[in-house]
Amino acid sequence: MKILVTGAKGFIGKNLVAELKNRSYTDVFEYGRETNADLLSEYCKHADFVYHLAGVNRPESQNEFMQVNYGFTETLLANLKKHQNHCPVMIASSTQAESDNPYGNSKKAGEDLLFQYSQDTGAKVLIYRFPNAFGKWSRPNYNSVIATFCHNIAHDMPITVNDRNVELDLVYIDDIVEELINALKGSETNTGEFCQVPVTHKISLGKIVDLIYSFKKSREECSIPDVSDPFTKKLYSTYLSFLPEDQFSYDLKMNVDNRGSFTEIIKTEDRGQVSVNVSKAGITKGNHWHHTKNEKFLVVSGHGVIRFRKVDSDEVIEYFVSGEKLEVVDIPVGYTHNIENLGKTDMVTIMWANELFDPENPDTYYLEV
Incomplete structure (x- = not known):
């Protein structure tokens, strides 16, 4: 099976590509910002499944929201149409698509493109509105507040918490990847016209901050977190991925x-x-x-x-x-x-x-x- 992954060097794309290779999917077309644009047509010609993960959420200019989240989606679908390739297409949207803001509007526009593409071609489309995603290889000050907090606390940098009581809807990268590979096999989790990752977490910002600080302190106390709690286990793994490379080890008494x-x-x-x-x-x-x-x-x-x-x-x-x-x-x-x-x-x-x-x-x- 030939698989096209756009945004292959991004947070979700990098994790997905790594796991696809772990599971012996060898024909993976990795398309990103640095890829020769001429290759997109060739990839679209041969792909048996498309993971469309490319997008921006913190651009230098708000115009980039539409240029990438909508414009590149339009380009991708045009290339599939050109080759009459009606393979399944998955797109990474966001829960922000329900909100009236530049980012949400661009995500909603990308969704609408895909729905129309499905009507025009009969191709199967899978639209995932992801909540806040976290995990290894995420970028601080870009992908999520958890990435920022883990990075800053691990590097002894300050963080800003405006309201500890704010609750976040979160999804862990391994759960995303597991669901996306299930979708590849035709076993996606449907909720009407959209798809979703079945495992999510709703946690207050204050609890997240307290947990991350406890992870840092655990080295001094020789303690380990309660990894029987699924969210704590996932957050601790995420925190460790942000440790400075010269501080993987620590002394014992x-x-x-x-x-x-x-x-x-x-x-x-x-x-x-x-x-x-x-x-x-x-x-x-x-x-x-x-x-x-x-x-x-x-x-x-x-x-x-x-x-x-x-x-x-x-x-x-x-x-x-x-x-x-x-x-x-x-x-x-x-x-x-x-x-x-x-x-x-x-x-x-x-x-x-x-x-x-x-x-x-x-x-x-x-x-x-």
Whole structure:
């Protein structure tokens, strides 16, 4: 199948083209501002499906709205007519098409062109009125307020919020791409004469801002957001895509002594915390037990032994562990336990605990195994 994508270097186009190639669609005609205009006719001659994503929403002059959103659409359809190519055509419109403003008027004019084209030729047309789109590869101060906020907060730049209570209708780029590929397969989501992305989000501006700032602070706290919430998961991925390229990494607080080190990596309120423990050769750590706090140990380098003894028993249980054979060892409550490095090099253990460490209530009681 030969697929024409106009606006291929734009926010939606770039994501769509990447995923089409991921799914083995190899004949993709990418048409953008830098493409030789003579190629448009050739692409229109051979295309089996057209994604018309080209458009402007923040031009230098308001005349560009009609020149691009209407004028280029007219040119595209004229080329399809010239070659009598009646393949399906999808167009990226906007919910602003319902508003009386220069941008909305230009989008509405493009829609009307497509409806008329369908009547004239019998071609299938799919008109999507997208709400505010967000996700990776979006442009700050152009595509969406989320792109601007993510970029500015990630780069320690100020943002302006006029009304925290304003609610935004949002659609995530991966959900857009999934729907557009479904449309390619003839399984678009119809709502009368228009099509839509079935997954959208309605979120207040204040909540968006608070979430983005919490993402930035999470590095200091070793926390991660609640990615069980679909919008939070999508917004966090978007925020990470705006990190400065020299700031992908961040430091952790290492608690170091002569026995090795202990470093907290990830903390969550509902899933506990993950840490990395480094034990020097011959060192034993632990010798304590818990009422409710439980853990999982995974030795990833070196070798040693984890010993257990029920607090009211004399029997010692041993589990020999090694980075050569990865296995998780549960640390049940009511058993005092320790871990000893039996090797000559550092032993590295990934440790998970079911709760965050609370110095006021550590639930940790010293007792030799």
